[in-house]
Amino acid sequence: MAEQVDVVVIGLGVGGEEASGRLAEAGLNVVGIEPRLVGGECPYYGCIPSKMMIRAANLIAETRRVDGMAGTASVQPDWAPVAQRIRDEATDNWNDQVAVDRLVKKGVTFVREHATITGPRTVKAGDREFEASKGIVVATGTVPLVPPIDGLAGTPFWTNQDAIRVETLPASLVVLGGGAIGVELTQVFARFGVAVTVIEGAERILAMEEPESGDLAREALERDGVTITTGVHASKVAYDGNEFTITLDDGRTVTGEKLLVATGRRVDIKGLGLDQVGIDADARKIEVDEHVRAADGVWAVGDVTGVGAFTHTAMYQANIAVHDILGTQNAPLARYHAMPRVTFTDPEIGAVGLTEKQAREHGLNIATGLTQIPSSSRGWIHKAGNEGFIKLVVDTDRGVLVGATSAGPTGGEVLSALAIAVHAAVPVHSLQQVIYAYPTFHRAIGDALKDL
Numbered sequence: 001m002a003e004q005v006d007v008v009v010i011g012l013g014v015g016g017e018e019a020s021g022r023l024a025e026a027g028l029n030v031v032g033i034e035p036r037l038v039g040g041e042c043p044y045y046g047c048i049p050s051k052m053m054i055r056a057a058n059l060i061a062e063t064r065r066v067d068g069m070a071g072t073a074s075v076q077p078d079w080a081p082v083a084q085r086i087r088d089e090a091t092d093n094w095n096d097q098v099a100v101d102r103l104v105k106k107g108v109t110f111v112r113e114h115a116t117i118t119g120p121r122t123v124k125a126g127d128r129e130f131e132a133s134k135g136i137v138v139a140t141g142t143v144p145l146v147p148p149i150d151g152l153a154g155t156p157f158w159t160n161q162d163a164i165r166v167e168t169l170p171a172s173l174v175v176l177g178g179g180a181i182g183v184e185l186t187q188v189f190a191r192f193g194v195a196v197t198v199i200e201g202a203e204r205i206l207a208m209e210e211p212e213s214g215d216l217a218r219e220a221l222e223r224d225g226v227t228i229t230t231g232v233h234a235s236k237v238a239y240d241g242n243e244f245t246i247t248l249d250d251g252r253t254v255t256g257e258k259l260l261v262a263t264g265r266r267v268d269i270k271g272l273g274l275d276q277v278g279i280d281a282d283a284r285k286i287e288v289d290e291h292v293r294a295a296d297g298v299w300a301v302g303d304v305t306g307v308g309a310f311t312h313t314a315m316y317q318a319n320i321a322v323h324d325i326l327g328t329q330n331a332p333l334a335r336y337h338a339m340p341r342v343t344f345t346d347p348e349i350g351a352v353g354l355t356e357k358q359a360r361e362h363g364l365n366i367a368t369g370l371t372q373i374p375s376s377s378r379g380w381i382h383k384a385g386n387e388g389f390i391k392l393v394v395d396t397d398r399g400v401l402v403g404a405t406s407a408g409p410t411g412g413e414v415l416s417a418l419a420i421a422v423h424a425a426v427p428v429h430s431l432q433q434v435i436y437a438y439p440t441f442h443r444a445i446g447d448a449l450k451d452l
């Protein structure tokens with residue numbers, strides 16, 4: 001017999017953990033189901049450990065900038081403390097007991113099983129079945145997308161999970177895919193002395209961002225000794241027990257001791273039973289409306305919705321689902337026009353809203369403003385490592401920013417002002433009247449506004 005509850009949350013990554021905890025704290029009877037680690041990809045194999053790696057790699061790069069500016073310094077990179085910190089501080093040796101206890105303390109009934117939807121409002125998990133009077137929240141995230149390249153399957157290639165867990169660095173690494181995961185991890189490993197080659201199928205790395213961002217990231221990675229190949233795909237992969245050989249479309253070959261596949265993510269919802277609630281299980285994502293409702297009695301949050309695969313998006317959507325399920329008056333509605341994202345390379349590349357190309361594709365009349373960080377007062381003072389720029393994309397009919405990129409030593413932080421401007425549609429005329437503190441990196445926003 002099905003156990004009667006209020007809500008069943010399937011998948012306890014960032015989105016599911018937030019939604020289930022909040023609903024239980026609000027007094028609902030909530031079951032959270034997760035076969036792997038409570039917290040999901042971000043704390044164990046994603047954001048947190050990768051940013052710990054980046055912190056370490058950036059310390060090395062900053063130390064190397066001492067010469068000529070503050071004396072002399074040398075650094076002998078050592079991966080051991082990085083691996084140790086990830087094991088001890090970030091992941092508890094990939095043990096989620098603390099997260100499980102935290103969730104249970106909030107009142108969630110935790111079930112460590114794989115869940116399947118068996119009918120409207122019913123979910124099976126192992127030998128238990130639940131009937132959820134209010135409904136089901138699907139928060140099953142994504143898995144690495146592995147392209148069907150001849151020979152690749154069956155080789156011991158890395159995904160992000162292997163790269164995050166690495167204890168001993170290889171001498172050389174080939175990275176397939178120059179998106180967020182590819183470029184962040186490439187820079188880390190290169191700064192620790194690994195010979196890295198990136199193969200990116202698009203014309204630029206960070207292909208979804210402004211072309212200036214891809215160019216900046218490329219220059220930074222090349223300064224770190226990385227070899228980058230763009231505009232070409234891998235057609236064949238071979239592994240001889242010691243080394244990978246990747247054959248490219250144009251006949252060239254690239255070799256490396258390890259191969260990291262970072263070619264995007266895909267939802268894995270085929271066996272979830274979505275057809276039981278009228279959702280297409282063959283779709284590439286679960287479509288949601290402004291309440292993040294996917295069907296009657298079904299909400300979806302996080303990467304599975306295909307709306308920007310970021311932790312902040314999963315949290316944002318979880319909040320909307322929670323309010324909708326609780327029936328809050330004037331509940332918030334999902335709006336994605338000011339979606340922020342930061343690629344944590346050095347320089348950091350933050351962006352919000354539309355790129356210039358996307359804005360033009362939307363049929364908007366556009367003006368852009370661009371300024372270089374090294375030519376700002378603070379950038380000039382900063383000197384070594386000051387590369388970056390601010391680019392603004394303005395809808396000239398409405399007189400508001402619809403997108404912006406902020407790249408530089410604190411690009412992700414400077415982005416905050418631009419994110420608010422895009423989110424709240426602050427008139428450009430008003431942004432031009434702001435007093436930007438001197439000499440900050442964010443004062444360059446004023447310079448970019450003058451360039452419009």
Ligand SMILES: Cc1cc2nc3c(=O)[nH]c(=O)nc-3n(C[C@H](O)[C@H](O)[C@H](O)COP(=O)(O)OP(=O)(O)OC[C@H]3O[C@@H](n4cnc5c(N)ncnc54)[C@H](O)[C@@H]3O)c2cc1C
Pocket residue numbers: 010011012013014015016033034035036037038039040041042045046047048050051113114115116139140141142160181272301302303304308309310311312313314344
């Ligand atoms: C290397 C890397 C670095 C990243 N860095 C950042 C960053 O700096 N900033 C940022 O914002 N984002 C970053 N991300 C993205 C971020 O990790 C994801 O957007 C976030 O984890 C999505 O949360 P989620 O809850 O949607 O899914 P997930 O975290 O993927 O969790 C989904 C959970 O659902 C479970 N599940 C799946 N199927 C079932 C089932 N049938 N039954 C029960 N449970 C199921 C899974 O086991 C999993 O634990 C990074 C990702 C990677 C890989």
Ligand SMILES: NC(=O)c1ccc[n+]([C@@H]2O[C@H](COP(=O)([O-])OP(=O)(O)OC[C@H]3O[C@@H](n4cnc5c(N)ncnc54)[C@H](O)[C@@H]3O)[C@@H](O)[C@H]2O)c1
Pocket residue numbers: 147176177178179180181182184199200201202205206207232233234262263264265308309310341342343344
């Ligand atoms: N700082 C952050 O917020 C952060 C960091 C890492 C990951 N993430 C999230 O994780 C998601 C997944 O990251 P990702 O880097 O795997 O995906 P991505 O979609 O960002 O980039 C994948 C890249 O691989 C390329 N590619 C695809 N197939 C290829 C092939 N066969 N050969 C060569 N290149 C190929 C694509 O052109 C693309 O540039 C991101 O979209 C992002 O949302 C966020």
